[in-house]
Amino acid sequence: MQTLRRFIMPCFLALFMVCAFWSNQPGRAESVEVKTYPDGHRYEGTLKNGIPEGEGVMIYPTGVQYKREFKNGKLEGKGIMTTSQGYRYEGEFKNSVPNGKGVMKYPGGRRFEGEFKNGVPDGKGVFISPDGSRLEKTFNNGKTVN
Helix, strand or coil, X not given: CHHHHHHHHHHHHHHHHHHHHHHCCCCCCEEEEEEECCCCCEEEEEEECCEEEEEEEEECXXXXXXXXXXXXXXXXXXXXXXXXXXXEEEEEEECCXXXXXXXXXXXXXXXXXXXXXXXXXXXXXXXXXXCCCEEEEEEECCEECC
């Protein structure tokens, strides 16, 4: 037991010193907090120089929520968008709109799995009903091609 303490204490102190040093570095101005905007929406998560950066949640008065990765104040990368009407999108985002692969779930249990561009289906995808039946479609800028 004494040998274990002799090993753990120096490791703990070294880890503490590294964390303290890292958190005080210039350009490392990140914090986790809540920021409320003039129009009533709020952000809960990591801020860098007062702008959403990293993991967080953006909540709008309309009931729309964006969760996950933010870059320079915008939802970028993988994320989740939900609405108070029961819609849920989970997938890739660019400039805070669905871009890339994703799944849109609709009220009532239907869902669309496929490609999105600028917030609308673009490319191949499939609609899946609650009973499991599937309908494959190809889209161009939100409009069906086939």
